[in-house]
Amino acid sequence: MTTYALFLGCTIPARQPHYELSARKALTKLGIELVDLENMTCCAPPPLQSIDLETSLAIAAYNICLAEEADLNIVTLCTGCFESLAMTNTLLKEKEELRERVNKILSNVGKEFKGNKEVRHYLQVLTKDIGVDRLKRSVVKPLNKLKVASFSGCHLLRPSALLRFDDPERPRIFDTLIEALGAKSIWYRNKLRCCGGLLRGYADDVALAIARDKIVNATDAGVDCISTLCPFCFLTLDLGQMLIKSSYKEEYNMPIVHYAELLSLSLGVEPKELALDFHKIKIDKVLEKLG
Amino acid sequence: MTAKRGSSKRSKGKVKALEEAKIGVFLSDCGGQLSKILDFEALANFAKTVQGVALVARGSEFWRGQGLKTIVDAVKNKKVNRVVVAESVPKISEIAIAKAVEEAGLNSNLLEVLDLKDHCAWPHRDAPKEATEKAKAMLLAAIERAKLSEPIGKLEFPAVKSVLVIGGGIAGMQAAEDLADIGFEVYLVEKEPFLGGLAARAVRFFPTDDCAICIQSPASDLKTVTHTSRKCVYRSGFSEIPNLNVLTNSKIVKVEGVPGNYKVTVEKKPRYVNEKKCVGCNLCTTVCPVEVPDEYNAELKTRKAIYINTPLVYPPVYAIDAKACKFTECAKCVKVCPTNAIELNQKTEHITLNVGSIIVATGFREYDPSVIKEYHYGEYPDVITHLELARMLDAFGPTNGMIVRPSDRKPAKRIVFVQCVGSRDRRWNPYCSSICCMISLKHATLIKSAYPDADVTICYIDIRTTGREHEYYYEKAREMGIKFVKGRPTEILHDPATNTLVVDVEDELLRKFLELEADLVVLASAMVPAEDAKELAQILGLELDQDGFFKEYNAKLRPTETKHRGIFLCGGATFPKDAPTTSLHAHSAAVKAAKFLTNGKIIKDQKTAVVNEDYCGDCEFCPVTCPYGAISLVQKDKEHFVAKVDDLLCEGCGVCVGTCPVGAIELRHLKPSQISAQMKALLSVNGTSKPLILAISCSECGHAAIDSSGMAMMQYPANVRVLKVPCTGIVQVQQILEAFKAGAQGVMVVGCKPDGCHYEVGSQKTKVKVELAKKLLKECGIEPERLEMFNLVYIEGDKFAEAARTMTERVEKLGTLQLA
């Protein structure tokens, strides 16, 4: 039984229980045990890094220490959490001076970063612990006719010097995992470009323009849905379409579906168990294409 | 190594009995200039009191004229067997005196010349009495050193008048030709079947846009100036140049030996075509059934397994691609060849060459930009590099001079150049490749000349046109309507619907984002070292710089030399360069490679290190330390190895001496006993109001700095006494302690800058030793501030004077050192 400490972050419990639900169900079905540790905090994503980088490193390191003490590797759902924790993990493992600096701060809470655990995104659990072949064999309802625009978001891949998840210019892992479910991953313009999500709250008009661009490109490619990994991307593209409707007077009705949801569905979980009402854009088109 | 340590029995001092010294002391007052400051009568009288001095003479100059005759007579009449001369500007005067005494029958190592002008009178002219006292000490030191000197003979080594040139591009060809003309036997080794390197593919060179293979070799009667006609490779009958042996399909596998006498093993792969029989009729290619992509022509066309690159190539002999050919299974070409030139049973040969020097001319190659994934090279066929474009521009090339899109062979009308691809890029090659701006301008202007309606844009970060006429070339480009966008593209996109490339770039000057549509995108890819540079560097024992290029010994003074005296570099192998610079470099390397071989022998003073085999414990420190690889371990008996010095490679620096933990190695020209004797002598006479300071100085930058301070009459106190050694690396920690014991109140060590030591490593090693010595001094209750190292260059004479003054003040403040 492979066990991980599940790191939920803030946005998923706060706004996207459907992501957490589908991820827990899918991973459990595949034989992964998820442990919820106490005392975790925010992962210290870009908004916190913008305020103070040193604090962010310390907060992220603190969370990693909790996993080290429990002797568990961390798995995240949100790619923002992945970026913050994995980047911190690698930086502190490789830069002695930085590690000493952070450990000095952590001593105030009785913790010490040792660097003996990994931070993984759940896609890495699928590729490394389960393997694409076993995943394929576990699929009971293949998504055979589904055309998916894969959108991993920025922070699964970049900064690649620290995250080392996949080739940042030619990523293949996410697309391979989508196709393992029987669906087809379709190329669309500016596939790897940001959704603009982090600008929301400061420059909503710019954020919306960038999000709209993604919806338009996916629509032009003729896909059935956009599959996301990041809760921010989800909000920006899903809720975003409501804002596009009011600002641009355009309706695209492009379903936005987390990969964990596609995974759960293809593993046989019933749609009604997945709290799908959290989708602003209904995903009936996707459900119809279940095998 | 499990060999036993050498015997620890030490013989006390004397190695063998020296003849009794009869020293002649000759004091020059420089036409009366020095005697205004120094009391020469006192000096002469002092000299007379020193034991072993047989003769003291005064004069106004001793390095020529009557003065020199006095010395020569004294030698001839056997009045003296050692000569000590106080003369100015020893770097000139010593040579003249040494020549004269040798001719008179006295070995020149038995001569000591000291400089009372720049090292005494002039820097201490404000304190003449003290200067005189210092002069006494200096004189005494020279005398004591001379007493212990022994004759050093000259050695002869073979110098084979033959040169190996590795690399048959334009650099190698030019150097090879120069040397063949001078009369040396030259072996030009090229790994490809044909000569010409990059130039042959590039076709035209900027800024003249004429033939790249032009190397202007004189033909026919080489001795007659009137007959010298300047012909290019094609017209020169390169194969008929006497003494020039061209070995193609060949590479170097082993090199052994020393400068003047190298043994080189060359592996020559078979061409399968007899060079003497092939007439280049081309019949073989018409019957060959195998077709492969033509790599030489950027795979824009195919070629057969038997092929020639272009009609203009040298040697004009076909070659068989062993990977593609079906050999005896087919052999159609054999049947058809009218001169029976094809020999499918040719084998790889190993050829041994005996050469006196080696020139590395392996050039550079174009970087493969596939790793820069955002530019999609290798993925989009219409994204190409300069070399590939050059093949298209070649009228003899795969597209007959037409610029086409590789994807559909349609003419390319909109062409975008991208500069600095893989250059000036910390991710790939951080340096600037130097010639790509000019290459892009060349290609852009050639295209615009042929197709005035073509839409040509160059995206750049900077335009670098630094050579002669290069700026006019840039002007011409602008006049022709070529567009320049200041901005580095982030990505090259492809629109499958229209099969158009789109270059995504910010025009910084317009402050607008552009999406440039292109039929063809040309990447100015970086110029990187030859593929086998690393392997060759290992075989030759050469260093590569941080970018993988061969490192020249000193970029400003010795641009074609390496730390091995018999191996030279030229052309793109050291850094990308254009044709004129390559020429300069190649001709320069030819001269250097020939210079030391012209007499057929190398004559060298045996001013080298020598090992006392009884003491040597084969600890391996010295072979590892020697920067010239001059020391090796040889088996003495069953269990015992000892160090052995190669007299030809040894540079006589003494770094080994400073490294040996048991004193088993010493320099013939400066023995430890001589260092001690000089030290004691310099510190035996004070006569100043200040504490004595010993300054151990290397004879390179360190001594040059001291010279220059004196020449400029910069004043420093006369209590500073200079002991000259070849390299500060010779200094052992215990010698520093010995100096204090001998009466020094302070010790200065003066050497070259750490990254500029003339003996590579000495200065850096000494720095470590000085730090260690400071620790030991502290342990002994001596203030470590009494010891200091100074790293200076010749033009820093002022810094030496300042250092001398500072040390004196410091030591005065610390008070007199009382040693038990």
Place this chain on the structure above:
Amino acid sequence: MMAQEKTSATDFAKEITSRLGGETITYCYQCGTCASSCPVAKTTERYNPRQIIRLALLGLRQDVISGDAIWLCASCYNCQERCPQKVEIADVIYALRNIAIREGNIPNIYAEFAAGMTSEGRIVPISKFLEKKRGDYGLPPLKPAGVDAAKKILSATGFDKIMFKKGESQ
């Protein structure tokens, strides 16, 4: 033209390079790759990462830290991936924001994040309502956050002493 306090280019560069994230700013040779890689720069003229770095290296400190531009980076890191001089552009922007906030230039939204962090150890508070509903969806109850630990860390780094004034920039 507003009168500005002049900062020497060397001083501002030193200020930036001595901060976490800002170490590589001086590598920049203004090639413009970052600008054309940037989704925000392609969408609005308010933002151009190359320009921000240029202003900073010219010492125009006030323009940079009281300006609107530095808040428009979406942290997508595309610039940092493509930069041929390995300038850590996105991290430099963080460093500039860190400086700006310490001088009282903080957009409202960030002040809210800071407040959330200081009080609950989360930048986005989780509503009690939603927390209760978790059971309805079949989700296990949320484990308590390490608020005390977070507060101690914020105190140790001096985060809690930064004055989060709602600043001039909107």
